[in-house]
Amino acid sequence: MNAEALGALMILNRSARFYIGIIATLIVITVVAIKLFGSAVASKFQEANEDVSTSCYFGDRPVDPDAPERAREESKRHIQAARSELLEHAAGGGAPLVHIPPHTPTPPPPARLALDPPARAIAHHSFTRAAHEPTSTFSIDVNTASYTASREAILRHMLPHPDSVRPEEFLNFFEYDYNPPTSGEDFSIQLDMLPSHFGSTETPRQLVRVGIRGADVPVEAMKASNLVFLVDVSGSMGLDTRLPAAKIAMRTLVERLRPDDTIAIQTYASGTHTILEPTPVADRDRILRAIDGLIAKGTTRGDAGIINAYELARRGFIKEGNNRVLIFSDGDFNVGPPGEDLAELIRSYRNDHITVTTVAMGLGSKDDVMEKLARDTNGNYFYIDSPNEAERIFSEKIVGTLQVLAADVKIQVEFNPDFITGYRLIGYEKRAMANEDFDNDEVDAAELGPGHTVTAFYEVELTESAPTDGDALARVDVRYKKELGAESLLVSRALTPDRIHASFDKAPAQLRFAATVAAFAESLRVPRSSSQTPPFDELLATAARSAYEGDPHQVELATLITRAHDLWVGR
Numbered sequence: 001m002n003a004e005a006l007g008a009l010m011i012l013n014r015s016a017r018f019y020i021g022i023i024a025t026l027i028v029i030t031v032v033a034i035k036l037f038g039s040a041v042a043s044k045f046q047e048a049n050e051d052v053s054t055s056c057y058f059g060d061r062p063v064d065p066d067a068p069e070r071a072r073e074e075s076k077r078h079i080q081a082a083r084s085e086l087l088e089h090a091a092g093g094g095a096p097l098v099h100i101p102p103h104t105p106t107p108p109p110p111a112r113l114a115l116d117p118p119a120r121a122i123a124h125h126s127f128t129r130a131a132h133e134p135t136s137t138f139s140i141d142v143n144t145a146s147y148t149a150s151r152e153a154i155l156r157h158m159l160p161h162p163d164s165v166r167p168e169e170f171l172n173f174f175e176y177d178y179n180p181p182t183s184g185e186d187f188s189i190q191l192d193m194l195p196s197h198f199g200s201t202e203t204p205r206q207l208v209r210v211g212i213r214g215a216d217v218p219v220e221a222m223k224a225s226n227l228v229f230l231v232d233v234s235g236s237m238g239l240d241t242r243l244p245a246a247k248i249a250m251r252t253l254v255e256r257l258r259p260d261d262t263i264a265i266q267t268y269a270s271g272t273h274t275i276l277e278p279t280p281v282a283d284r285d286r287i288l289r290a291i292d293g294l295i296a297k298g299t300t301r302g303d304a305g306i307i308n309a310y311e312l313a314r315r316g317f318i319k320e321g322n323n324r325v326l327i328f329s330d331g332d333f334n335v336g337p338p339g340e341d342l343a344e345l346i347r348s349y350r351n352d353h354i355t356v357t358t359v360a361m362g363l364g365s366k367d368d369v370m371e372k373l374a375r376d377t378n379g380n381y382f383y384i385d386s387p388n389e390a391e392r393i394f395s396e397k398i399v400g401t402l403q404v405l406a407a408d409v410k411i412q413v414e415f416n417p418d419f420i421t422g423y424r425l426i427g428y429e430k431r432a433m434a435n436e437d438f439d440n441d442e443v444d445a446a447e448l449g450p451g452h453t454v455t456a457f458y459e460v461e462l463t464e465s466a467p468t469d470g471d472a473l474a475r476v477d478v479r480y481k482k483e484l485g486a487e488s489l490l491v492s493r494a495l496t497p498d499r500i501h502a503s504f505d506k507a508p509a510q511l512r513f514a515a516t517v518a519a520f521a522e523s524l525r526v527p528r529s530s531s532q533t534p535p536f537d538e539l540l541a542t543a544a545r546s547a548y549e550g551d552p553h554q555v556e557l558a559t560l561i562t563r564a565h566d567l568w569v570g571r
Contacts, residue, residue: 122163122429124525127461130417137438139431139445140212140409140454141166142400145360145371145383147173150524151556152363152385154563160524164367167427167521171455174517174553177510178213178453186406187214187448189493191476192511194501196459197542198519198535207515208423208458208495210413210476214405217450222399225261225322226278227253230309231294232329232361234269238296239330242361246328248387249359250291253326253394257281264312265290268305269298278316306345313354320483322402326357327373331366346377350444353484355404359384359393375430378407378447378484400449406480408445408488412438413458415474419467426457426518438479441488448480457518467497513546513554520561536565 128136146169150160181188190211195204229250237243254263259282265275276290309325317323346356356379360370365383374381380401382393393401410433415423425432437443448454467473472494479488501507504515516539523534540561547554 125425125429125432127422127424127459129422130415130420134417135412135414135435136423136425136458137410137412137433137435138425138428138456139433140411140448141168141428141431141446142172142448142452142454143169143371143374143381144173145169145367145381148383148385148389149360149363149365149367151560152383154560154567156363157563157567159528159564159567162525162527165521165524166430167518167525168431168456169427170517170521171427171457171514172453174514175453175551176211176455176514177508178211180213181215185215186480186482187212187478189476189478189491191474191493191495192499192501192507193460193473193495194507194511194515195504197504197512197515198522198538203461206460206462207518208413208460208474209511209514210411210456210458211514212409212411212448212452212454212478214400214448214450214452217399217403217405219256219258219399222258222450223321223403224318225257225324225402226313226316226318227257227262227322227402228264228266228278228309228312228316228325229291230305230325230327230329231265231267232269232305232327232332233267233294233296234298234332235296236330236332237361240362242330243294243296245384245387245390246359246361247291247294249328249384249390249394251288252390253398254281254284254287254291256395256398262316263287264309264316265294266305266309266312267294268308269296271298272304272308274308274312278312303341303345310349310352310354314352317352317354322355322404323353324355324357324402326359327370328359328361329365329370330362331360331369331373346373346379350378351485353378355379355447355484357382357401371430375446378404378444380447380449397449397451400451403449404447404484405450405452406448406482407484407486408441408443409448409454409478409480410438410443410445411456412477412479413474414477415460416472417463418465419463419471419473421461421463423458423460426459426522428456438477441481447484455514457515469497472496473500509546510548512542513548516542516546517557520557520564524564533565533568536561536568540565 143166146160146164146166150165150170153160178190179188190209190213192209192211193206194209196207231243231246231250233243237246257263259280261281262278263276263281264278265287267273267275275294276287279287281287306325306327309327313323313325356374356377358370358374358379358381360367360381360383363385367383370383371381373379382389382401384390384393412435413423431446433443433445474495476493476495478491478493480491481488501511504512519535520539520543523536523539526532526534540558543554543558543561547557549555
């Protein structure tokens with residue numbers, strides 16, 4: 001090779017080495033950037049997933065390989081013992097059992113609890129001496145959000161925060177075999193008493209149940225509806241499946257409405273937009289296109305959206321119809337007035353006779369804010385944890401969700417000190433009222449819809465005196481209005497000895513099931529620092545003996561009790 005060729009080759013080699021060096025440097029930079037960026041993205045997703053979970057999918061999480069073997073064996077032992085008891089019960093000719101699928105221990109819960117606690121802790125009702133104050137007053141509550149949110153948490157291997165558990169919303173999720181009202185009555189009232197199976201062992205206690213069932217109204221006879229969907233389309237609604245789940249709920253409702261009913265759609269995020277003016281459901285395709293076109297982005301400012309939604313409801317107002325604003329949101333109002341101010345804004349529209357439904361989307365929902373928006377604002381509150389729940393609320397129970405059967409419903413119970421020494425209302429802390437407000441029609445209370453059932457339990461202690469056939473242990477007064485803004489009416493019933501069941505096991509199955517639901521909610525309210533494990537095995541046994549096999553929601557309770565037990569002992 002001559003000198004000229006060798007020089008050219010050296011120049012080429014230097015040039016190649018130069019470009020190869022640049023390429024290698026770029027590769028290194030790219031790899032490092034991918035690692036850094038991927039780590040940051042993973043960190044953000046991890047942070048988001050610590051606060052929220054999907055609304056409509058219950059995928060199984062892998063079992064933690066480091067889970068303590070002792071906890072799993074302890075869980076298995078408890079559940080097997082409960083099953084053995086049930087099988088012995090069946091062999092002895094007991095009531096039919098609900099089938100419980102084979103048990104697989106769930107992994108222990110993550111470090112934190114699901115569901116944020118309320119801003120201010122709610123003190124539970126304590127025992128009141130009947131001789132000192134025989135009367136207790138509260139507003140009804142037909143909400144079910146606390147139950148469905150807790151159900152989703154448990155199915156996702158997390159325990160709900162104790163302060164987020166509201167026993168009344170657990171009780172009112174289920175339907176019970178209350179007698180329907182007679183012709184001309186707006187609702188029926190049922191009173192019962194049975195021994196407390198899960199209460200204090202030191203002092204024997206009884207449970208007094210107050211049950212109300214609203215008259216049924218078929219969809220065909222439902223009042224004309226003027227509805228406004230107020231939809232949160234902020235960025236947080238784009239997490240998981242919150243906005244898609246809201247769309248499913250809205251579409252479900254639209255499909256059940258009549259052609260003459262109307263729908264309007266208002267959205268809010270950084271700003272607020274009227275997507276659809278009041279439109280007859282006869283133009284169904286236009287409404288569904290508007291729903292399908294919603295996208296999530298921006299911050300969350302709800303006050304302007306609420307004002308505009310009410311203006312839409314006013315424009316489409318139907319006299320003696322169902323005029324309602326339905327708020328679909330995760331409650332994350334990070335811009336504008338806080339939850340209490342938003343509730344006050346809604347209260348200012350109360351005299352317009354426009355009711356409210358708040359629908360929480362996603363496990364990261366601000367439950368306290370959404371509950372506050374519905375409470376005392378002529379509203380009801382639901383939590384959507386699955387398409388099935390959307391179907392239940394907006395299709396199966398559409399009339400009860402949209403229509404008011406009885407307004408401002410208040411319950412006052414007066415206990416007879418001759419037979420009852422003390423009492424405690426289970427739940428309803430946010431619905432407690434001053435006794436003097438019972439007769440005051442200016443004091444607002446919650447509404448009852450057609451077909452709704454309301455259940456409340458009092459835990460009571462008895463005196464040594466036994467009532468005779470003519471004695472009443474308690475009197476229950478129910479005050480309500482036939483419609484919003486009307487004068488109130490009064491209905492009374494007495495708890496008489498013929499409504500007392502001598503033993504828990506011989507009480508009607510559905511009464512025992514309701515008592516189990518109340519006890520399950522009370523168990524989930526036990527502080528996690530408690531050294532005593534709630535009686536989940538006994539709860540499982542009573543749920544299995546008393547649930548209706550034909551009711552999938554009642555059967556599901558056994559699964560939730562089993563999983564809650566595993567989560568508790570696995571901590």
